[in-house]
Amino acid sequence: MEVILEDEREATEEIKMKTVFSCQSCGYQSPKWLGRCPDCNQWNTFVEEEYNPVSEKAKQRVSLYKDEPMLLKDIEIQQQVRLKTNIQELDRVLGGGIVPGSVILIGGDPGIGKSTISLQVSNHLSQQGQTVLYVSGEESVAQTKLRAKRLGAGMEKEGNLFIVNQTDLSYIIEYIKKINPSVVVIDSIQVIFEPTISSSPGSVSQVRECAGILTQLAKTTGNSIFIIGHVTKEGTLAGPRVLEHVVDTVLYFEGDRFSTYRILRAVKNRFGSTNEIGVFEMSSEGLKEVKNPSEIFLSERPQDVPGSVVTSILEGTRPLLVEIQALVSSASFGFARRRSQGFDFNRLSLLVAVLEKRLGLHLEAEDIFVNVVGGIDVKDPAADLAVCVAVVSAFRDRPVVKEAVFLGEVGLTGEVRSICQVGLRVNEAEKLGFRHCIIPRNNYKNLNSKKGAIEIIPVSTLSEVLDISLLKEAE
Numbered sequence: 001m002e003v004i005l006e007d008e009r010e011a012t013e014e015i016k017m018k019t020v021f022s023c024q025s026c027g028y029q030s031p032k033w034l035g036r037c038p039d040c041n042q043w044n045t046f047v048e049e050e051y052n053p054v055s056e057k058a059k060q061r062v063s064l065y066k067d068e069p070m071l072l073k074d075i076e077i078q079q080q081v082r083l084k085t086n087i088q089e090l091d092r093v094l095g096g097g098i099v100p101g102s103v104i105l106i107g108g109d110p111g112i113g114k115s116t117i118s119l120q121v122s123n124h125l126s127q128q129g130q131t132v133l134y135v136s137g138e139e140s141v142a143q144t145k146l147r148a149k150r151l152g153a154g155m156e157k158e159g160n161l162f163i164v165n166q167t168d169l170s171y172i173i174e175y176i177k178k179i180n181p182s183v184v185v186i187d188s189i190q191v192i193f194e195p196t197i198s199s200s201p202g203s204v205s206q207v208r209e210c211a212g213i214l215t216q217l218a219k220t221t222g223n224s225i226f227i228i229g230h231v232t233k234e235g236t237l238a239g240p241r242v243l244e245h246v247v248d249t250v251l252y253f254e255g256d257r258f259s260t261y262r263i264l265r266a267v268k269n270r271f272g273s274t275n276e277i278g279v280f281e282m283s284s285e286g287l288k289e290v291k292n293p294s295e296i297f298l299s300e301r302p303q304d305v306p307g308s309v310v311t312s313i314l315e316g317t318r319p320l321l322v323e324i325q326a327l328v329s330s331a332s333f334g335f336a337r338r339r340s341q342g343f344d345f346n347r348l349s350l351l352v353a354v355l356e357k358r359l360g361l362h363l364e365a366e367d368i369f370v371n372v373v374g375g376i377d378v379k380d381p382a383a384d385l386a387v388c389v390a391v392v393s394a395f396r397d398r399p400v401v402k403e404a405v406f407l408g409e410v411g412l413t414g415e416v417r418s419i420c421q422v423g424l425r426v427n428e429a430e431k432l433g434f435r436h437c438i439i440p441r442n443n444y445k446n447l448n449s450k451k452g453a454i455e456i457i458p459v460s461t462l463s464e465v466l467d468i469s470l471l472k473e474a475e
Contacts, residue, residue, distance in 0.1 A: 018050055019048060019049075019050060020048075020049055020050075021033050021034065021046040021047065021048050021049070022046065022047060022049050022199075022203065022204045022205060023037040023039065023040065023042065023045045023046055023204065024045045024046075024047055024203070024204055025037060025040050025042045025045045026039050026040040026042070027204045027208055028040070030046065033046050033048070034046055047203065047204075049198075049199040049203055049204075049205055050198040050199060080099060080100055081100075082094075082095075082096050082097030082098055082099055082100075083097050083098040083100070083125060083128075083130065083182065083183070083224065084097045084128075085097065085098065085121045085124050085125060086124045086128075087117075087120065087121065087124065087289060088289060089264065089278030089279060089280060089289045089290070090117070090121065090264065090278055092276050092278060092316075092318075093251065093264050093265070093266050093269075093272075093276045093277065093278045094249065094266070094269070094271070094272060095269055095271050095272015095273060095276075096272065098183065098224050099224070099248070099271045100182075100222050100223075100224055101218050101219055101221075101222045101223065101224060102218065102224050102225075102248040102249060102270075102271065103214065103215045103218050103224075103225045103227065103246070103247040103248050103249070104224070104225070104226050104227065104247065104248065104249040104250075104251065105227045105228075105229055105243065105244065105247040105249065105250045105251065106118065106226060106227070106228050106229065106251045106252075106253070107228075107229045107230075107231050107250070107251070107252050107253070108231060108252060108253030108254075109231060109253070110230075112253045112255065112262060113253055113262050113280070113282055113287050114187075114188075114228045114253060115147075115187055115228065116147075116151065116282075116286050116287055117264075117280070117286075117287050118134070118185045118187060118226055118228060119134065119144075119147065119148055119151060119185075119286075120151060120286050120287060121183075121185075121226070122134050122161055122183065122185055123148070123151070123152075123161060125182065125183055126160045126161035129160065130160065130181075130182040130183060131160045131162070131179060131180065131181040131182055131183075132160065132161045132162065132181055132182065132183045132184075132185070133162045133164070133175060133176065133179055133181040133183075133184045133185070134161065134162065134163050134164070134185045134187070135164055135165075135166055135172055135175075135184065135185060135186050135187065135192075136163065136164070136165050136187050137165070137166065137167045137186075137187060137188060137191035137192055138187060138188060138191055139165065139187075140165050141163050141164070141165050144163050144165075145163070148163075150284070150285070150286075151285060151286040152285060152286075162175075162179055162181065167191050167192055167193060167201065168192075168193065168195060169192055169193065169194045169195070169210050169213060169214075170194070170195055172186075172192070173213075173217065176217065176221070176223060180221075180223075181223060182223065182224065183223070183224045183225075183226065184218075184223055184224070184225045184226070185225075185226045185228070186214065186225065186226065186227045186228065187228045188227075188228040188229060188230060189207055189210060189211060189227050189228065189229050189243075190202040190207065190229065190230045192206070192210045193206050193210070194206060194209050194210055194213065197209055207243060208243065211227065211243050211246050211247070212246055214227065215246050215247065227247065229243065244267075244268060247268075248268075248269075248270045248271065249266065249268060249269045249270065249271070249272075250266070250267040250268040250269075251264055251265070251266055251267070252264070252265050252267055254375070254377065255375045259375060260281050260282050260283075261279065261280070261281055261282070261290070261296070261374065261375060262279070262280040262281070262282060262287065263277055263278070263279055263280075263375065263376070264277065264278040264279075264280065265277045265278075273316050273317075275314075275315060275316035275317075276315065276316035276317070276318070277315045277316065277318070279293040279296075281296075293320055293374075294319075294320050294321035294322075294428060294432055295432060296374070297320070297321065297322050297323060297373060297374040297376070298310065298321055298322075298323055298432070300373075301323050301373070303402070304399045304402070305399055306393045306394050306396070306397050306398055306399050307325055307326040307327055307328070307390050307391075307393050307394030308323060308324075308325050308390065308393075308399070308400070309323070309324050309325075309326075309386045309387075309389050309390040309393065309400055309406055310322070310323055310324075310386070310404070310405050310406070310429075310434070311324060311382065311383045311385070311386030311405060311406050311407060312382065312405055312407055312425035312426075312428055312429060313376070313378055313380040313382060313383055314380055314382070314420070314421055314424070314425065317424075319421070319424045319425045319427075319428040320376070320428075321405065321428060321429060321432060321434075322372055322373065322374060322376050322378065322383075323372075323373040323374070324343070324370065324371070324372055324373070324378075324383065324386045324387055324390050325370070325371045325372075325373060325390065326368065326369065326370050326371075326387070326390035326391045326393065326394040327367075327368075327369040327394055328363070328366050328367065328368050328369075328391060328394040328395040329366065329367050330365065330366060330367070331365050331366060331367045332367075334365070336363075336364060336365055336366055336367055336368070337367045337368075337369075338352065338367075338368050339368075339369045339370070340369075340370040340371075341370070341371045341372065342371060342372030342375070342376055342377050342378055343370050343371075343372055343378050343383070343387060344378075344379070347384070347387075348368070348370055348387065350412075351384060351387055351388050351391070351410060352368060352391065354388070354410060354411075354412060354414055354462070355388060355391060355392065355462070357414075358413065358414030358462060358463075359392075359414070359462060359463065359466070361392065361395060363391075363395065366395065368391060370387060370390065370391070380419075381409040381419065382407050382408065382409060382419040382420075382425070384408065384409050384410040385406045385407060385408035385409070385410055385416060385438070385462075385465060386406040386407075388410055388462060388465075389406050389465060389466070392466055401436060401468070402435075403433065403434045403435045403436060404434065404435075404436035404437070404438065405425075405426075405429040405434050405436070405437045405438070406438045406465070407419060407422060407425055407426075407437065407438065407439045407440070407443075408438070408439060408440045408459070408465075409440075410462065414461055414462045414463070415460060415461055415462075416440045416441070416459050416460060416461060416462065416464075416465065417440060417442075418440045418442040418443045419439075419440065419443060422439055422440075422443040422447060423447060423448060426439070426447075426454065426456065429454060430452055430453055430454040434454060435453070435454055435455060436454070436455050436457060437454050437455065437456050437457065438457045438459055438465060438468060439456060439457070439458060439459075440458065440459065440460070441458040441459060441460045443458075444456060444458035445458075
């Protein structure tokens with residue numbers, strides 16, 4: 001009897017050793033359930049998962065990918081030619097194209113266009129003679145074919161695009177070894193599972209292990225891999241943060257899913273700049289490139305309306321003209337509200353305080369709302385001057401001068417400070433037909449070309465700007 005109880009106790013301990021609680025936010029593991037994760041401080045994120053040691057099959061597979069250490073001086077650098085997707089907006093964001101052996105993670109809200117652009121990229125590359133494997137874990141092959149037919153993809157006889165519906169990572173690796181494609185698309189990482197791990201697909205263990213195996217495969221074989229990832233309700237990529245650290249490039253789709261325009265932004269890029277953005281328009285035929293986003297953002301701008309001001313922001317190497325709108329109205333119940341869409345709220349509060357202190361405007365009893373038209377999220381300090389002018393214009397109910405662009409950073413003493421790349425911004429405004437450009441005086445001194453169809457007006461303080469923008473008659 002004692003022997004039986006001893007065996008039962010050992011079996012129970014063995015079962016307990018196979019259970020672990022994992023945080024679904026950061027991947028922290030604990031032998032018991034915790035209300036709050038001690039690593040990321042998130043509440044109610046621990047989920048019970050079964051833990052199994054690494055199998056012999058997995059060890060053998062990992063051993064195939066290991067490399068011997070080499071001296072840095074003995075490593076030969078080969079010039080790698082990037083694969084062009086023929087989608088200029090995407091190539092710009094990637095830094096010039098797809099680097100062979102790179103892993104690219106694409107995130108965004110549901111229905112925003114992640115699978116659409118992946119299928120379009122696959123089609124363009126296959127037309128160039130590249131072999132592409134599209135792994136669809138959420139759609140059947142027939143459903144993917146219907147979507148491809150709508151996008152006009154895969155209809156050419158010379159195309160070399162393979163489609164497969166598979167969620168088992170071991171089979172996917174076999175397909176990659178058999179076909180040896182130049183580019184692999186995984187749609188999506190949350191439904192792919194590694195059979196040696198007993199946890200369910202989409203869990204922290206599965207996402208982390210699958211992403212690590214795919215990344216190691218890309219580095220050893222030279223195959224470029226696109227990974228599509230879901231996002232949480234907070235807008236971040238689902239799964240552990242280590243997923244973003246493992247891959248080479250992280251791309252985010254921004255914009256309202258009910259709007260026609262999408263912005264593709266690089267959050268991380270080991271082979272290019274993280275300041276570049278791509279602008280697309282969603283249509284029935286897929287995502288179309290927007291060659292001149294400034295013209296699109298200003299196409300519906302009202303004329304002679306108080307609170308409407310145009311500024312130029314810099315996204316990487318591209319200047320964009322955007323419209324900033326402000327609305328100022330009397331506060332109800334004596335409580336003034338401040339709201340901003342597309343502009344930092346704390347920055348808006350600071351600029352309002354500068355207007356009250358340096359210009360003597362009584363805004364303490366006014367509701368102030370600021371909106372950046374087009375869904376652009378402005379981080380450039382060059383938009384400070386435009387926000388100030390828009391607020392004053394709405395407060396005084398007087399429109400600014402026609403066809404004017406306002407550039408400059410505003411300091412706490414009310415001075416207008418210099419900004420970077422002012423020449424690119426002025427040229428963009430001149431191309432779109434603007435006739436006045438208000439810039440900081442220090443930028444005017446260093447401006448190479450001061451002659452042209454656009455009038456450049458240097459200013460030093462906010463008071464000078466308001467005298468020009470609100471009192472000057474439009475020509």
